[in-house]
Amino acid sequence: DSGVTQTPKHLxxxxxxxxxxxxxxxxxxxxxxxxxxxLDQGLQFLIQYYNGEERAKGNILERFSAQQFxxxxxxxxxxxxxxxxxxxxxxASSVGxxxxxxFGEGSRLTVL
Amino acid sequence: xxxxxxxxxxLILQEGANSTLRCNFSDSxxxxxxxxxNPWGQLINLFYIPSxxxxxxxxxxxxxxxxxxxxxxxxxxxxxxxxxxxxxxxSGGSNYKLTFGKGTLLTVNP
Numbered sequence: 001d002s003g004v005t006q007t008p009k010h011l012x013x014x015x016x017x018x019x020x021x022x023x024x025x026x027x028x029x030x031x032x033x034x035x036x037x038x039l040d041q042g043l044q045f046l047i048q049y050y051n052g053e054e055r056a057k058g059n060i061l062e063r064f065s066a067q068q069f070x071x072x073x074x075x076x077x078x079x080x081x082x083x084x085x086x087x088x089x090x091x092a093s094s095v096g097x098x099x100x101x102x103f104g105e106g107s108r109l110t111v112l
Numbered sequence: 113x114x115x116x117x118x119x120x121x122x123l124i125l126q127e128g129a130n131s132t133l134r135c136n137f138s139d140s141x142x143x144x145x146x147x148x149x150n151p152w153g154q155l156i157n158l159f160y161i162p163s164x165x166x167x168x169x170x171x172x173x174x175x176x177x178x179x180x181x182x183x184x185x186x187x188x189x190x191x192x193x194x195x196x197x198x199x200x201x202x203s204g205g206s207n208y209k210l211t212f213g214k215g216t217l218l219t220v221n222p
Contacts, residue, residue, distance in 0.1 A: 002157070033210070043198065043212040056207040088153060098143055098208040100160035101200075106153055 003027065004104035006091050012110045018079040021107045025072055025093030031055065032074040033094070033101060034066055038087040049074055050097045081111045114139050114203040118213035125220050130187045133216045135199035137180040143210065144175050144201040146184050151195055158184070158197075189220045 003026035013019055025032050034046040036059075045058035049068035060066075063081075068074045078085060088108050092101040115138035125131055135144075146158040159166050159173040161182065166173055170189075175182040182199055196215040202208055 031208075042214050043200075045209050045211070048208060056209050058209055090155060098202070100143070100145060100157065101210060102157060103147070103155040106155075108153070 002102040002104065004091060004093050004102055006089075006104035006107050008107055009105065010108050010110075012112065013081060014112055015081055015083060017081050017111075018077065019081065019109065021076040021078070021089055021091075021109075023074045023076070023091030023093075023104060025074070025091075026102055029093035029095050029102075030072065031094045031097055032068055032072070033092040034060075034074070034076050035090040035092065035103075036087050037090060037106070038084075043090075046076070048097075055097055078109070081109075083111050085109065086111045113209065114141060114201065114211050116199060116201065116211050116213035118197075118199060118216050120216060121214065122217045123219070125189050125218070127189060127191060127220055127222050129189050129220075130185070131189060131218070133184040133186070133197055133199075133218075135182045135184070135213055137201055139180065139203050141177060141180060141201035142204045143208070144177075144182055144199065145210070146173055146182070147198045147200065148193075149196040149198065149215070155198075186218075189218075191220050191222055194218055194220045 005024040030051045046060040048056040088106045092103045117136045163177045200212040
């Protein structure tokens with residue numbers, strides 16, 4: 001158990017819908033990262049938050065947004081879902097703004 | 113951004129065999145890490161190894177940062193070692209973006 005908690009573990013929805021994925025970092029970690037893992041793209045960095053502020057941005061679509069709340073948990077919002085958004089979405093956390101990452105168990109999103 | 117190349121892409125072993133997995137980076141690398149993704153999809157930290165050598169039981173890793181590569185050694189492999197092994201690193205700077213390789217799929221047969 002890495003200490004990073006993600007919910008839900010599985011999610012099935014339809015095209016055009018919106019979903020929210022939630023992540024609680026390890027106790028004491030200030031950074032939260034979101035990654036997308038799909039069969040064709042591998043593990044792709046989406047976005048990082050550090051102590052409530054956006055720190056780094058990767059290949060995140062405009063239809064996706066994220067935020068980190070004062071209690072340091074984070075949410076990833078995915079809207080206008082397409083079939084190609086089906087993937088495993090991981091959250092990770094670290095103590096500082098860089099360094100060793102610890103991953104949650106992931107949220108598997110299926111868009112039908 | 114930094115490019116990460118892992119080899120071999122696939123590896124099949126008999127239980128008890130040893131193996132070496134390699135990770136090459138296109139540029140100088142920071143915050144190098146190795147992960148194991150088990151068949152259930154969980155990403156498990158193996159090593160945080162920006163440089164030098166570390167050992168944890170049957171696993172060890174060596175990073176030669178100046179030559180931009182890292183090696184993961186698995187000795188006396190077990191069926192539970194099966195899964196995908198990823199290395200990841202970032203190129204430094206103000207934005208921390210850990211870039212992953214495509215992974216090595218390891219299958220250990222009993």
